[in-house]
Amino acid sequence: xxxxxxxxxxxxxxxxxxxxxxxxxxxxxxxxxxxxxxxxxxxxxxxxxxxxxxxxxxxxxxxxxxxxxxxxxxxxxxxxxxxxxxxxxxxxxxxxxxxxxxxxxxxxxxxxxxxxxxxxxxxxxxxxxxxxxxxxxxxxxxxxxxxxxxxxxxxxxxxxxxxxxxxxxxxxxxxxxxxxxxxxxxxxxxxxxxxxxxxxxxxxxxxxxxxxxxxxxxxxxxxxxxxxxxxxxxxxxxxxxxxxxxxxxxxxxxxxxxxxxxxxxxxxxxxxxxxxxxxxxxxxxxxxxxxxxxxxxxxxxxxxxxxxxxxxxxxxxxxxxxxxxxxxxxxxxxxxxxxxxxxxxxxxxxxxxxxxx
Amino acid sequence: xxxxxxxxxxxxxxxxxxxxxxxxxxxxxxxxxxxxxxxxxxxxxxxxxxxxxxxxxxxxxxxxxxxxxxxxxxxxxxxxxxxxxxxxxxxxxxxxxxxxxxxxxxxxxxxxxxxxxxxxxxxxxxxxxxxxxxxxxxxxxxxxxxxxxxxxxxxxxxxxxxxxxxxxxxxxxxxxxxxxxxxxxxxxxxxxxxxxxxxxxxxxxxxxxxxxxxxxxxxxxxxxxxxxxxxxxxxxxxxxxxxxxxxxxxxxxxxxxxxxxxxxxxxxxxxxxxxxxxxxxxxxxxxxxxxxxxxxxxxxxxxxxxxxxxxxxxxxxxxxxxxxxxxxxxxxxxxxxxxxxxxxxxxxxxxxxxxxxxxxxxxxxxxxxxxxxxxxxxxxxxxxxxxxxxxxxxxxxxxxxxxxxxxxxxxxxxxxxxxxxxxxxxxxxxxxxxxxxxxxxxxxxxxxxxxxxxxxxxxxxxxxxxxxxxxxxxxxxxxxxxxxxxxxxxxxxxxxxxxxxxxxxxxxxxxxxxxxxxxxxxxxxxxxxxxxxxxxxxxxxxxxxxxxxxxxxxxxxxxxxxxxx
Numbered sequence: 001x002x003x004x005x006x007x008x009x010x011x012x013x014x015x016x017x018x019x020x021x022x023x024x025x026x027x028x029x030x031x032x033x034x035x036x037x038x039x040x041x042x043x044x045x046x047x048x049x050x051x052x053x054x055x056x057x058x059x060x061x062x063x064x065x066x067x068x069x070x071x072x073x074x075x076x077x078x079x080x081x082x083x084x085x086x087x088x089x090x091x092x093x094x095x096x097x098x099x100x101x102x103x104x105x106x107x108x109x110x111x112x113x114x115x116x117x118x119x120x121x122x123x124x125x126x127x128x129x130x131x132x133x134x135x136x137x138x139x140x141x142x143x144x145x146x147x148x149x150x151x152x153x154x155x156x157x158x159x160x161x162x163x164x165x166x167x168x169x170x171x172x173x174x175x176x177x178x179x180x181x182x183x184x185x186x187x188x189x190x191x192x193x194x195x196x197x198x199x200x201x202x203x204x205x206x207x208x209x210x211x212x213x214x215x216x217x218x219x220x221x222x223x224x225x226x227x228x229x230x231x232x233x234x235x236x237x238x239x240x241x242x243x244x245x246x247x248x249x250x251x252x253x254x255x256x257x258x259x260x261x262x263x264x265x266x267x268x269x270x271x272x273x274x275x276x277x278x279x280x281x282x283x284x285x286x287x288x289x290x291x292x293x294x295x296x297x298x299x300x301x302x303x304x305x306x307x308x309x310x311x312x313x314x315x316x317x318x319x320x321x322x323x324x325x326x327x328x329x330x331x332x333x334x335x336x337x338x339x340x341x342x343x344x345x346x347x348x349x350x351x352x353x354x355x356x357x
Numbered sequence: 358x359x360x361x362x363x364x365x366x367x368x369x370x371x372x373x374x375x376x377x378x379x380x381x382x383x384x385x386x387x388x389x390x391x392x393x394x395x396x397x398x399x400x401x402x403x404x405x406x407x408x409x410x411x412x413x414x415x416x417x418x419x420x421x422x423x424x425x426x427x428x429x430x431x432x433x434x435x436x437x438x439x440x441x442x443x444x445x446x447x448x449x450x451x452x453x454x455x456x457x458x459x460x461x462x463x464x465x466x467x468x469x470x471x472x473x474x475x476x477x478x479x480x481x482x483x484x485x486x487x488x489x490x491x492x493x494x495x496x497x498x499x500x501x502x503x504x505x506x507x508x509x510x511x512x513x514x515x516x517x518x519x520x521x522x523x524x525x526x527x528x529x530x531x532x533x534x535x536x537x538x539x540x541x542x543x544x545x546x547x548x549x550x551x552x553x554x555x556x557x558x559x560x561x562x563x564x565x566x567x568x569x570x571x572x573x574x575x576x577x578x579x580x581x582x583x584x585x586x587x588x589x590x591x592x593x594x595x596x597x598x599x600x601x602x603x604x605x606x607x608x609x610x611x612x613x614x615x616x617x618x619x620x621x622x623x624x625x626x627x628x629x630x631x632x633x634x635x636x637x638x639x640x641x642x643x644x645x646x647x648x649x650x651x652x653x654x655x656x657x658x659x660x661x662x663x664x665x666x667x668x669x670x671x672x673x674x675x676x677x678x679x680x681x682x683x684x685x686x687x688x689x690x691x692x693x694x695x696x697x698x699x700x701x702x703x704x705x706x707x708x709x710x711x712x713x714x715x716x717x718x719x720x721x722x723x724x725x726x727x728x729x730x731x732x733x734x735x736x737x738x739x740x741x742x743x744x745x746x747x748x749x750x751x752x753x754x755x756x757x758x759x760x761x762x763x764x765x766x767x768x769x770x771x772x773x774x775x776x777x778x779x780x781x782x783x784x785x786x787x788x789x790x791x792x793x794x795x796x797x798x799x800x801x802x803x804x805x806x807x808x809x810x811x812x813x814x815x816x817x818x819x820x821x822x823x824x825x826x827x828x829x830x831x832x833x834x835x836x837x838x839x840x841x842x843x844x845x846x847x848x849x850x851x852x853x854x855x856x857x858x859x860x861x862x863x864x865x866x867x868x869x870x871x872x873x874x875x876x877x878x879x880x881x882x883x884x885x886x887x888x889x890x891x892x893x894x895x896x897x898x899x900x901x902x903x904x905x906x907x908x909x910x911x912x913x914x915x916x917x918x919x920x921x922x
Contacts, residue, residue: 072540085534099542
């Protein structure tokens with residue numbers, strides 16, 4: 001268990017810049033997520049921390065120790081690979097024992113720790129199986145046990161659940177979080193699945209084009225995205241363009257094509273102060289933040305063009321003067337808003353986020 | 358998916374061809390060796406072979422040649438494939454093609470150059486005398502005691518590309534994460550090689566190794582040129598002259614067949630079922646490390662050095678063909694193009710080129726059509742027999758060319774079942790074509806199977822769903838998708854057929870039917886400038902082959918595909 005620090009990591013593959021000056025600090029015992037779409041640099045960052053890629057510039061520290069130049073086999077950062085990378089010429093037990101053998105642990109202790117590790121992932125009976133005989137979920141758990149058994153300084157997970165079916169994936173999310181937390185491990189988890197990140201992460205970094213767009217807890221990132229990219233990537237949202245009318249106490253009144261909307265400012269650092277009147281901004285309103293025909297004032301109206309009943313919610317597509325809006329009504333009583341109806345749309349100011357474009 | 362009836366027809370047809378032209382001749386050699394004149398079963402002839410010290414020595418030497426050549430090939434091939442697997446270095450793409458070329462530099466021809474380099478009055482001794490390292494009056498005859506090693510060197514420098522390609526393919530098919538996981542768990546590079554990379558590459562090493570072993574074990578051409586007669590293949594070749602009365606050649610061939618088949622079978626048994634490396638490669642990121650300039654140059658030089666060494670004998674052939682006077686000097690003293698002209702005037706040469714072109718072209722066509730049909734059944738049908746068919750077409754790799762040639766020869770004698778083939782073509786043309794085609798069929802099939810497996814059947818189904826009939830689907834989608842693979846396999850088959858030694862030497866008996874290799878062999882023993890003429894003919898054929906192999910590797914694109922078993 002150790003903290004991890006990355007300073008201004010740049011990684012170039014020929015003309016392509018995969019990482020463009022990424023800095024972050026991960027606390028000891030934290031389950032940290034790197035989130036982004038494919039090609040954003042998240043896997044490159046993870047592999048740089050593992051030592052499988054050498055950054056073009058920048059440094060990586062485990063605790064106080066600079067490991068930037070340390071070869072991967074000396075880093076003690078155990079990795080779970082997306083393809084699991086179990087060795088087909090070794091049994092399950094021998095796969096798990098591998099790292100301990102490399103560390104010259106006594107034979108008796110190896111047997112014991114392998115047994116414990118396999119029991120931790122509920123595969124105690126599979127020690128002597130060949131890895132080809134396991135299902136995808138079992139292979140995934142062997143890969144996890146193989147990394148855990150060496151008691152690594154940190155655990156690195158590269159999209160570990162992407163090859164599993166949906167049901168198993170959800171099961172394994174809780175399983176992995178339980179194991180990481182019980183072991184008090186520092187873990188970095190790479191994924192493109194924002195739901196996985198929201199459910200499991202202590203903190204997360206959203207990456208885009210080799211840079212960190214935002215860093216924070218799931219709640220911070222979901223409730224207060226600092227950029228339109230983050231707002232759109234984490235969860236579903238409606239983005240509206242507008243101009244600031246006035247600002248008060250961290251809230252802004254914004255004129256959009258559909259009418260006036262009040263929202264909370266996000267992404268303005270203390271240095272540059274709040275936006276002035278007339279500044280161009282982007283608003284993010286989550287589908288569940290819009291309320292249809294709620295009591296109170298609102299100048300935004302919309303017409304229902306599509307409506308689908310999904311049981312736990314109703315999803316509406318509304319045509320407004322600012323374009324189509326997705327609206328979700330949770331726990332609906334009945335289909336009270338008919339198709340083609342024109343209704344008032346309103347949102348609580350705290351649920352609307354005002355960002356720099 | 359293929360129609361069941363079509364698949365069945367192909368399966369039957371191919372099986373029949375295999376039965377007549379492969380199984381039957383091979384088995385008949387075996388049965389001849391185990392049948393007494395009265396028709397009963399006997400092991401007398403085989404035990405007699407093992408009692409005769411000359412034959413025992415021949416077999417022992419052949420076995421040694423096989424084992425030592427395979428080890429030597431491995432020593433060359435493994436470091437090269439590991440380097441190219443792990444590192445990115447200067448000129449890697451070009452060098453990895455260059456490194457394959459020696460495979461089609463005919464060792465039989467190269468041996469001619471080698472004798473010129475290593476003889477008592479050859480280049481090496483001349484060089485040593487020039488440098489003052491040897492007394493001109495006490496010359497060392499490299500080819501007297503050292504002949505065995507000369508053959509090993511020729512074999513190794515000729516056959517290492519087979520191992521190189523198999524090992525490279527095995528390594529390329531590994532999930533790079535397999536090695537990275539070991540690294541990540543604290544395994545330093547050297548131990549990673551021993552614990553992970555090497556065990557996982559074993560199927561590739563043994564697949565290539567068994568082909569190399571069988572090839573070297575039954576090599577006829579090189580020992581013949583080196584005049585190394587105490588080796589089983591040469592003994593068989595010389596025994597042919599009195600085939601009627603002497604059962605010993607049959608027994609020798611039978612023993613060689615059994616040894617080869619055992620080597621092949623054991624490999625399949627131990628590694629055939631292994632799935633490691635055969636699964637489609639996951640899209641993990643490679644571990645290729647870019648080398649620093651100096652190290653990069655060193656690796657590039659190593660690759661080039663191996664190619665250079667492998668081509669020295671052949672450079673010797675070219676020099677010999679161009680030499681006006683080459684005696685007791687490092688390089689010829691005077692150069693001339695006369696031999697090339699003279700060679701074209703020799704009654705042996707032009708007809709032999711024509712013959713070889715005809716035999717090789719027809720054989721390639723046969724192999725390509727058969728190979729494509731077989732691959733189609735194997736990959737795109739669900740016939741139960743398809744896996745047996747897949748295994749069956751690989752068998753020619755286990756049966757030495759010498760054995761097949763011997764079987765054909767025996768079965769095409771007056772009054773024997775295959776005699777009609779000789780009558781039909783008024784010569785051995787059909788026999789040679791059949792032998793060439795059958796023996797190189799595995800390469801074409803593997804290439805085509807690889808191509809078909811890579812192309813998703815959904816692509817064909819998409820064409821069908823858009824209204825293309827099966828024939829147009831084949832023409833517009835399938836052939837363009839796998840054409841390169843089949844062409845690569847076919848070019849390789851053609852190159853091998855052009856320079857095939859054992860079938861050619863044994864089956865072509867009259868001068869007018871000689872293919873190139875037999876013409877070279879005959880020229881070699883001519884007095885006067887026979888050697889130079891043979892070298893000139895050899896040079897022509899090598900230029901030709903170099904072009905063919907470069908074309909083939911270009912088309913195949915991926916290393917290894919052609920030689921995977």
